Amino acid sequence: MPHMYILECADGSFYVGSTRNLDKRLWEHESGLGAAYTRHRRPVRLVYCEEFTRVDDAFAREKQVQGWSRAKGIALIEERGAEDLPALSRKKPRRER
Incomplete structure (x- = not known):
């Protein structure tokens, strides 16, 4: 299922993303294979997520929350x-x- 998620980084900042596979994406962020932003702010911790039926809805929600x-x-x-x-x-x- 597609997800929009928020990670809290080691420096206290937040990262908002979306993915089709939440477990795999979290592993990528923790391993330094995720976004460049989180690569230098590890460890990261999942603090929020929403599940969607469509990938484009998860991506739209990501963009909405990023602007907040x-x-x-x-x-x-x-x-x-x-x-x-x-x-x-x-x-x-x-x-x-």
């Missing part, structure tokens, strides 16, 4: 979605100088 702020990503990981995600999507008002 760190705070919104953490809310998703902590499964605080229904109450927190909409508020985290709103832009903050600009400060006057």
